[in-house]
Amino acid sequence: MPEGHTLFRLAADFQRVFGERAVEASSPQGRFAESAASIDGRVVESAESAGKHLFVRFDDDQILHVHLGLIGAFAIGAGPPPAPVGAVRLRLVGPTSYADLRGAITCELISTDKLEQVLGGLGPDPLRSDADPDRAFARIRKSGKPIGALLLDQRVVAGVGNVFRAELLFRARLHPLTPGVRVSKRRWNGIWADLVDLMVRGVETGRIDTVRPEHVDHGGEVYVYRRQGRPCHVCSSMVRTQVLQGRNLFWCPTCQRRR
DNA sequence: TCAAGATGATCAG
DNA sequence: TGATCCTCTTGAT
Numbered sequence: 001m002p003e004g005h006t007l008f009r010l011a012a013d014f015q016r017v018f019g020e021r022a023v024e025a026s027s028p029q030g031r032f033a034e035s036a037a038s039i040d041g042r043v044v045e046s047a048e049s050a051g052k053h054l055f056v057r058f059d060d061d062q063i064l065h066v067h068l069g070l071i072g073a074f075a076i077g078a079g080p081p082p083a084p085v086g087a088v089r090l091r092l093v094g095p096t097s098y099a100d101l102r103g104a105i106t107c108e109l110i111s112t113d114k115l116e117q118v119l120g121g122l123g124p125d126p127l128r129s130d131a132d133p134d135r136a137f138a139r140i141r142k143s144g145k146p147i148g149a150l151l152l153d154q155r156v157v158a159g160v161g162n163v164f165r166a167e168l169l170f171r172a173r174l175h176p177l178t179p180g181v182r183v184s185k186r187r188w189n190g191i192w193a194d195l196v197d198l199m200v201r202g203v204e205t206g207r208i209d210t211v212r213p214e215h216v217d218h219g220g221e222v223y224v225y226r227r228q229g230r231p232c233h234v235c236s237s238m239v240r241t242q243v244l245q246g247r248n249l250f251w252c253p254t255c256q257r258r259r
Numbered sequence: 260t261c262a263a264g265a266t267g268a269t270c271a272g
Numbered sequence: 273t274g275a276t277c278c279t280c281t282t283g284a285t
Binding site: 069070071072073086087102103104105245246 | 273277278280
C-alpha cells in the first residue's frame, strides 16, 4: 500500500528497529547479492523517506535507495527471521528484528550525489515540515493538464498516490479533469492543507481514512476510490470511473461537477 | 484453481 | 500508449 504515509512509517520503523545498530544483509533471491554483501555488517545511521522513496544511510556513507512501486513491500518482523518465503530481494537482520523486501521496482546503493539528484526531482512532500506548497502551485498554475494528472506527478507533489488523489479531489469538490491553470491559489491552499492533514493521520493510523464522521458512522471508509457504480456517501449519485494516463480515476459526478 | 487487477514508475516506439 | 517489473488479493469458474 505504498503512498507517502506508508514510506514515512516505514522509515520511522527502520529508525526504531535498526537505527545505530549493525545489520546482516543478504539477498535470498540473488538479484541484490553484490550490494547486500557491500552493506553486510554495516551500522544503520538513519532512515528517512521522501515522497514514495526510502533512504537508509549506513556508517560508511553508502545509501540504500528503495522504491516499492505498485506491488513492493518491506515487511518488518520481530525476533530471528524464518526461512525466506518467496522472492526476498533483500533481507536485513538486526539484533531484535528483521526486514524482508519483495517486489520493489528500485533497490540500489547510491552515493550522496545521486541522493541529491533524486530529491531534486521531487516536488514538496506534505509530510516534511519544510515543504513549500507554493512550489507545487507554480507548476499547477501554468499547466493545462488535468489536476488529477498533476497530483500524481511526483515532480509536482511527492507522495500522493491514486487513493489520496481521488479522495483529495472529492473533499475539495473539484472535478479531476479540471485543468491546473483553472485551479485558484486559494483552492490549492485548501487542498494542500487537507493533504497534510490526511497524510499525517495516515502516518498515525497506517490507513487512508477520508470520510468525515457526519457522512458515515464507521471508520475505514473512502468517498470515491474504487467505489465506481456505488452511491456517493454525500449525495447518493453513482460514483464514476475513467482511465487517465493508465491509472483509474474516480469521482462523483454531482459533488464534483465540471465547471 | 486460476486469471485479472492493483495505492507506481520507466522505457521503447 | 503499451509493455514490463513482480507480489498479493479478490472474484470467477
